[in-house]
Amino acid sequence: MSTTLEDITSKLWAMANELRGNMDASEYKNYILAFMFYRYLSEHQMEYLEKNDVLDIRDGQTIDEAYAEQAVGEDLSDYLEDISAYLGYAIEPQDTWASLIGKIDGNRIVPSDYQAIFDDFEKYASLNKEAARDFRGVFSDVNLGDSRLGANTNDRAKSLNRIVKLIDGVEFRDEHGRDVLGGIYEYLIGMFAANAGKKGGEFYTPHEVSQVLARLVTNGVSADDGTFSVYDPACGSGSLLLTVQDELPGGERPGIVKFFGQELNTTTYNLARMNLMMHGVSFNNMTLSNANTLETDWPDGPDKEGIDHPRTFDAVVVNPPYSAHWDNNENKLKDQRFNPFGALAPASKADYAFVLHSLYHLNANGTMAIVLPHGVLFRGAAEAKIRKALIKSGASSSQGNYLDAVIGLPANLFYGTSIPTCILVFKKNRDTKDVLFIDASKEFVKDKNQNRLSKENTDRIIETYRNRKDVDKYAHVAPLQEIVDNEFNLNIPRYVDTFEEEAPIDLGEVNRQLAQDDADIAELEAKVKEQLRILGVEM
Template identity: 85%
Template sequence: MSNTLESTTSKLWAMANELRGNMDASEYKNYILAFMFYRYLSGHQMDYLKNNNVLDINPGQTINEAYAEQAAGDDLNDYLEDISAYLGYAIAPQDTWRSLIQRIDDNLIIPSDYQTIFDNFNKNASLNKEAAKDFRGVFNDVNLGDSRLGSNTNDRAKSLNRIVKLIDGIEYKDEQGKDILGEIYEYLIGMFAANAGKKGGEFYTPHEVSQILARVVTSDVSSAGDAFNVYDPACGSGSLLLTVQNELPGGNKPGAVKFYGQELNTTTYNLARMNLMMHGVSFNNMTLSNADTLETDWPDGPDPTTGVDHPRTFDAVVANPPYSAHWDNNENKLKDPRFNPFGALAPASKADYAFVLHSLYHLNANGTMAIVLPHGVLFRGAAEAKIRKALIKSDAAQSQGNYLDAVIGLPANLFYGTGIPTCILVFKKNRDAKDVLFIDASKEFVKGKNQNKLSEENIDKIIDTYRSRKDVDKYAHVAPLQEIVDNDFNLNIPRYVDTFEEEPPIDLNEVNRQLKQDDQEIAELEAKIKEQLRVLGVEV
């Protein structure tokens, strides 16, 4: 983290904490992050107007002043149409960030202004039909009427003014002039997650865990080449998708990665849209959906007329879904092509394998999938055991080898809101080998005050071991299929990786010597005590 980024984020977090008062961190984030995003969109639009010579800017005139002067009257709609066609959204002159700041400084803000700004944004988001789904409603979770902002409309407007001014004071360029607003945004998401308790895990995967997943699914990729497609069926704030981009060779080139994700929680879905765009992802390169992944399939699903399913598949699938969630496992879902080949449905109270099968269904023939799950998926019986056996024997894959590539055990207490140990399951469809690599990384971590962390060395060891695919004493084992069959398809890691540390042998002669020495020291001490008592005149 650069000095500018570190000082900016520390200052911003401290001030945000002070401003939020009694509001829960998971809710207050909706205000801070939404206004940061609005500032970003407005600044991005100003850059477009300047860099593409859309405006005639006179000497001494700001871009905002030129925009307000020229995009006026009958010409306004032409400007908005042009901006929207290029950026996917458009902000009118009176609603830009600089115009908002000017009105606050001049005490011209009225309580309804914030709602008007967001309403205008939603209206203009419809100008570009292709991009409308990416921008419309993105600010709907900013509850402008929350009484915790203030007891009346004027007090609430003042609170919003303070948030806007706080964000306006952010230094968003580092020492080299690089834009770091996206990195600040990512940092704040992590901080809000850490302070939101159990709710934090619903929208954020710790970065070091994201790095492992991302490095695993990009291990076989030498360069981005054609657009690399990555999918997260429970995408939260989108951080995991962005980490895949960072780990992909050439992934940061514009258009090198196409992002796909689905998120059930609307607030979190909005967060993901903001997060990706704040990191420079164009609306053309992201397809996000707000719906239930385990219900009607996405992103394509069966044709409504013919009923035939033509699923979209991806180069990589990454996921950290809600652990052992409840889902509707109605037996009709056995007809669903995602679940049908495996002959069983995940239990109603444990949707873990439903997420596995959904994700696998959308993995292409040469891709890699990595998913974080609780350890129960490795050994629980009944329907889960049947699915596990089918995945390993690949009954559904006919002549192909085992789908399961690796099982990586992680330390406990890595995630927000739960202290349980987790594991990463890695799947591939094009495997000729039938063995499974087991890695037990559960004991290698940096202990934190409230949460354990993985160091860079911990992460490198996991990835190096995954890539080399060799036995490592007390850490990793490549298990042939027969060994897994002999264990009745139970994948519990201790069955394959022996981490038992023998205690050093006891030297009985040394123990006897120490006992004799102790007895001698005790006798000498007792003699000294008796002598002292005699000096004091006490009979002993």
């Protein structure tokens, strides 16, 4: 029997859909994904205990049985301390996944067991002070009292039992023995996003778009460059961060990528923590924060004396909420993120606030790629002032301007919005002052209710970016003076002419066709007249 990733995920999605009943997909995901993560944590802990010979396992005895037998009494705390020191968390014997399944199969589960499991996890999450922030509250979105799970506690427990058994039946390895848990988790996040309507765009960037961003910021990076830091100030479920690792040469090596992210929505922040860890990212290599990026600068930010010590990164990638409202109180002009540009993004459109925040945390040799609505290219007032400053402030130095490329994407790529978007690429240390414009707005595949970038589409974008040459009706390298002449308006049609001339009209052929039409009409009228005469109708 085939157990490909596609087989596993499609079966799991179908069964999950059947189980969720009338619960909204964006809410049901909290149960499916949380219990999948809990199973991962439990089995990961058991692997640690077995591989490191922490337990004495007798012949015929399972690792869980040995753990339950030996981690008892006063010894329990020693085991939990050891596990937490290494993994960053600890699960006691009575709360392991195998123990939970045993209780369900033996009809020994009681409604309070689920709350006890999460309460215990929260308690032991504080054992490792360094890892506490990565695990504390990670299951806070699992609403065990939701009436849609059941009218009473027993019915709700039965619903949770079905979810747990569903996840227990999922094979986490494919037909070749490879661990596909991360792929399954990523697939489910995407499917829940697709079924969550507008809410889906809040926590998931379509994978093909993530690939474009990731390939842009890793372009030219070598596998021999050592550790690589990447930051997403609106990280959603963390998928974009993980895609950067996938596209980085040598990124699969443990510890080579250091992940940093901030997310405002607590539920989505929890998703990101789970997603990164289920892709094998150790708590030592991830620093995520649950806060408002524009209000609470991070990472590091001001110290007790009010002096800002920003941390910078090799890459910044972000797909922020488009044209979001934010507090643009004039006091923010004192903020070092915004001060050099002399203006604040409008209160109703925070797009440039995200641009300036992200640029502030980009190191001198790094690359930043951000997805935004097309309006940022040409809107006036404060945005025009910031746009000009981004180009002129860099252009006045030997490095050239900060804006490296503008890439127009097709409409209807993202969940929750059909508007066309663009990618802006920034670098602080550039050899030239020109800007590459790419119009990929017609480069897509129609896929059900949404458009999608194909591999050919993404490859063409990246190849054009690397070559940095004019491509007829697709790309143009605009010198700085051309942008100045356009008064710093970056609207792509000003730079890339995609107009297709219509074939010349042959007037002689048109007249011949009109004459033929007249003859055909006369012939038809004669036939009608003859039929009416036969019927005795006088004309």
